[in-house]
Amino acid sequence: MRLNDLDERIVHALAADARRSYADIGSEVGLSAPAVKRRVDRLRAEGAITGFTVRVDPVALGWETEGFIELYCRRHTSPDAIHRGLARYPEVASASTVTGDADAIAQIFASDMRHFEQVLERIAGEPFVERTKSVLVLSPLLRRYSSGAPG
Incomplete structure (x- = not known):
């Protein structure tokens, strides 16, 4: 549509x-x-609008650390298997399959650095994950939300 x-x-x-x-x-x-x-x-x-929501600053909920984890998966890992594996983690804000060397990337919110490290270790231990690479966000510069094409 x-x-x-x-x-x-x-x-x-x-x-x-x-x-x-x-x-x-x-x-x-x-x-x-x-x-x-x-x-x-x-x-x-028609499914063009999928719902209504509220945007909350993650810091207000105690999620003060943000980072991204690149997932390098074992051969023949389906996107559905990655989705099922990551959906169990409340710290995963979003996840996508990507082009390039990594198979997927996950956006993580955690309460602090130790919490982020624990989430990283748990995700790295998933049976479909071969290895991970992570980066931490220092300062978010620009955030846009689903509002259609730029106007």
């Missing part, structure tokens, strides 16, 4: 603040509140 310009503007408005009223969004995009609601309902039904 490809969003038209109006739907994309509605999605951008919701991504910036999902608590905005349909009337407020409608005044921005030139539609009535009921028309915006109908479009949002359709976008949800």
